[in-house]
Amino acid sequence: xxxxxxxxxxxxxxxxxxxxxxxxxxxxxxxxxxxxxxxxxxxxxxxxxxxxxxxxxxxxxxxxxxxxxxxxxxxxxxxxxxxxxxxxxxxxxxxxxxxxxxxxxxxxxxxxxxxxxxxxxxxxxxxxxxxxxxxxxxxxxxxxxxxxxxxxxxxxxxxxxxxxxxxxxxxxxxxxxxxxxxxxxxxxxxxxxxxxxxxxxxxxxxxxxxxxxxxxxxxxxxxxxxxxxxxxxxxxxxxxxxxxxxxxxxxxxxxxxxxxxxxxxxxxxxxxxxxxxxxxxxxxxxxxxxxxxxxxxxxxxxxxxxxxxxxxxxxxxxxxxxxxxxxxxxxxxxxxxxxxxxxxxxxxxxxxxxxxxxxxxxxxxxxxxxxxxxxxxxxx
Numbered sequence: 001x002x003x004x005x006x007x008x009x010x011x012x013x014x015x016x017x018x019x020x021x022x023x024x025x026x027x028x029x030x031x032x033x034x035x036x037x038x039x040x041x042x043x044x045x046x047x048x049x050x051x052x053x054x055x056x057x058x059x060x061x062x063x064x065x066x067x068x069x070x071x072x073x074x075x076x077x078x079x080x081x082x083x084x085x086x087x088x089x090x091x092x093x094x095x096x097x098x099x100x101x102x103x104x105x106x107x108x109x110x111x112x113x114x115x116x117x118x119x120x121x122x123x124x125x126x127x128x129x130x131x132x133x134x135x136x137x138x139x140x141x142x143x144x145x146x147x148x149x150x151x152x153x154x155x156x157x158x159x160x161x162x163x164x165x166x167x168x169x170x171x172x173x174x175x176x177x178x179x180x181x182x183x184x185x186x187x188x189x190x191x192x193x194x195x196x197x198x199x200x201x202x203x204x205x206x207x208x209x210x211x212x213x214x215x216x217x218x219x220x221x222x223x224x225x226x227x228x229x230x231x232x233x234x235x236x237x238x239x240x241x242x243x244x245x246x247x248x249x250x251x252x253x254x255x256x257x258x259x260x261x262x263x264x265x266x267x268x269x270x271x272x273x274x275x276x277x278x279x280x281x282x283x284x285x286x287x288x289x290x291x292x293x294x295x296x297x298x299x300x301x302x303x304x305x306x307x308x309x310x311x312x313x314x315x316x317x318x319x320x321x322x323x324x325x326x327x328x329x330x331x332x333x334x335x336x337x338x339x340x341x342x343x344x345x346x347x348x349x350x351x352x353x354x355x356x357x358x359x360x361x362x363x364x365x366x367x368x369x370x371x372x373x374x375x376x377x378x379x380x
Contacts, residue, residue: 091233095230099205105210106235122265130160132178144159183228306354307352314350318339336377
């Protein structure tokens with residue numbers, strides 16, 4: 001269904017064709033807002049290759065296209081180590097550029113951990129992995145104090161959360177008390193140890209993986225923690241062609257049973273990722289797009305099949321993710337299709353179905369589609 005949307009409020013009308021199944025078509029170039037001065041550059045896409053340094057003072061269309069190119073190079077780099085799953089790779093990239101945490105859910109062996117490792121290598125940041133188990137303690141994640149016999153002083157031993165990218169593997173296998181240890185660092189990027197607060201590295205992204213809750217030995221995540229994840233990504237088996245390629249790749253002279261990530265190049269640094277995040281924060285959001293995301297969020301609280309709807313963080317997450325999606329597509333403004341594209345992973349973990357819908361076997365995806373379809377997208 002094609003729709004027209006005026007992206008600008010105080011400038012001549014720019015007609016943008018909205019096609020939820022394709023790319024938007026622009027009949028007239030929307031005016032560009034003047035953005036604060038910021039130097040955005042990603043000067044290394046391999047160890048020796050350099051890319052264009054971008055001056056964002058002019059905020060012309062070319063700069064946004066260059067930023068989109070960098071984001072797509074990041075996804076391509078991850079794709080060299082992860083076969084298939086292009087949609088999942090893009091959703092993870094949206095979370096990184098939006099500066100949000102992500103929860104990946106799927107059966108064992110689908111490449112959840114592999115994908116997180118590939119992104120850690122591609123951005124070249126500090127990376128720690130924590131295997132969540134029932135006996136894991138909060139101090140094992142955040143850190144603790146210990147007494148140094150040689151100096152007769154107490155010292156702080158920082159935990160694995162002090163990094164750029166934290167992989168919380170099988171997070172729902174730990175107790176609620178241990179899961180809650182991540183609440184402070186995910187929300188405020190700081191950790192309190194024995195009454196003293198320590199800031200973690202910037203950027204800081206948590207990529208958590210979990211198995212379906214019907215598996216033995218799993219615990220549901222607290223609602224307060226679920227709400228702090230920007231995306232809840234569902235990963236499924238690859239298609240037949242990708243799975244065939246995976247079998248051939250894994251068995252081509254390899255001793256182990258995992259894909260080799262040596263082909264994944266480092267295409268940027270954590271500082272470069274931060275500049276992409278800063279650029280995404282400059283993406284223009286029209287008031288009507290804000291109202292569109294707001295109405296979707298509020299509709300989740302009114303739908304008859306939803307027992308518990310999304311809170312205010314749901315609307316904020318919709319717009320944050322939509323800005324990152326627009327940047328990846330090379331645009332400096334958000335369109336309704338951006339909100340539509342991120343609605344499923346943003347809302348999936350923020351709503352709970354009513355008992356009647358659960359008995360009838362209605363899926364969360366179906367209900368989210370009903371909610372989004374019931375809200376009229378902005379028109380020209």
